[in-house]
Amino acid sequence: MIRKIITIDEEKCNGCGLCASACKEGAIAMVDGKAKLIRDDYCDGLGNCLPACPTGAISFEEREAAAFDEEAVKRHMENLERAKAETAKEAFACGCPGTAPRILGGGKTAESGHGGCPGAASRALGGAGSEDGLSACHGHSPRAAVSQLRQWPVQIQLAPLGAPYFQGADLLIAADCTAYAYGDFHNRFIRDHVVLVGCPKLDPVDYSEKLTELFRRNEIRTVTVARMEVPCCGGLERAVRTALERSGKSLPLEVVTISVEGDILS
Structure with a gap:
């Protein structure tokens, strides 16, 4: 018909x-x-x-x-x-060691702060690390905690492949939990990077497919993967390595592993 x-x-x-x-x-x-x-x-x-x-x-x-x-x-x-x-x-309910509950010792200070859907609209954010205080936490001086985020959205599944900020970018692909485990995440990792985040454990998708297209379509300069030490987080690293291989691009790749106590292991 x-x-x-x-x-x-x-x-x-x-x-x-x-x-x-x-x-x-x-x-x-x-x-x-x-x-x-x-x-x-x-x-x-x-x-x-x-x-x-x-x-x-x-x-x-x-x-x-x-x-x-x-x-x-x-x-x-x-x-x-x-x-x-x-x-x-x-x-x-998989019994994965990465989901085992544990109590972490205190003493660590976090120095940095913090479809069609308007909230998912792609945008470039200016002034990362600037002194104008626009991104500073409410009630604190601009120096206390200034966001280094340069673009939006940050979720891998929401990021538009053709966004202009990917051109010439130093790309950070981070597991969701890393920003909570590592206290100075904004200054150490996000500064001067375009950021994508995801969790291979919770998102029932194959990140490598979208990342392959991202690498193919854009002139990415470098790729940094920030992952947790738990085994399930290796899925993010594997997805990035697979995507790089499939894309045919030979890009500098750094993998940083963070412990659940907030230490950089490698």
Whole structure:
């Protein structure tokens, strides 16, 4: 039948995944860092995904397509929910040594502070480390704790591949927990770097796919990986090494391992 259905322009798609989250029928999935319409009969043609796209990559077209199948969508969503439940079960009940509870000794002082969605909009932040105090903690002098963050967003899954700040960047790819474990993280690691963060334990995605495209499309200068000592954090390092290999780029790579007590181990 001829009907209205969405179409996705891969050139405009930045891989943010907001459309996939907005689609209540699960018709859109992220494949190789790009949004894809996985089955015509999952798309109801109402276009809930259109306003979620920040780059205008999604539009309507009329073409030969299978009719919307509500029962097939219901089964598909049930399968997705089942997969999510299994992923959560594996993530939190695996007995991984990195999730073992422990009490850490005190005495360490943290010297630094601290779809379509407006909060996920890409932006470059100026004045990192400046004395104007715009990023300083409320109620303290600018010298007390000035953020060194230079760009937004910072989550690997939200970062747009074509953001201009990646060109010529010294890239820091950090595990989520590192900024909490290492007290001077902003000054030691974030200063003068573009930052991406993620957790291979909690995010049910393969980071290497998006990072491969990131390395291919941009002229990155150097890559630093900041990871925790726990075994599961090795997934982030492996994803970066795999992405570099697949991208064909030979970039300077430094891997810094931080202990749960906040010490740099290597």
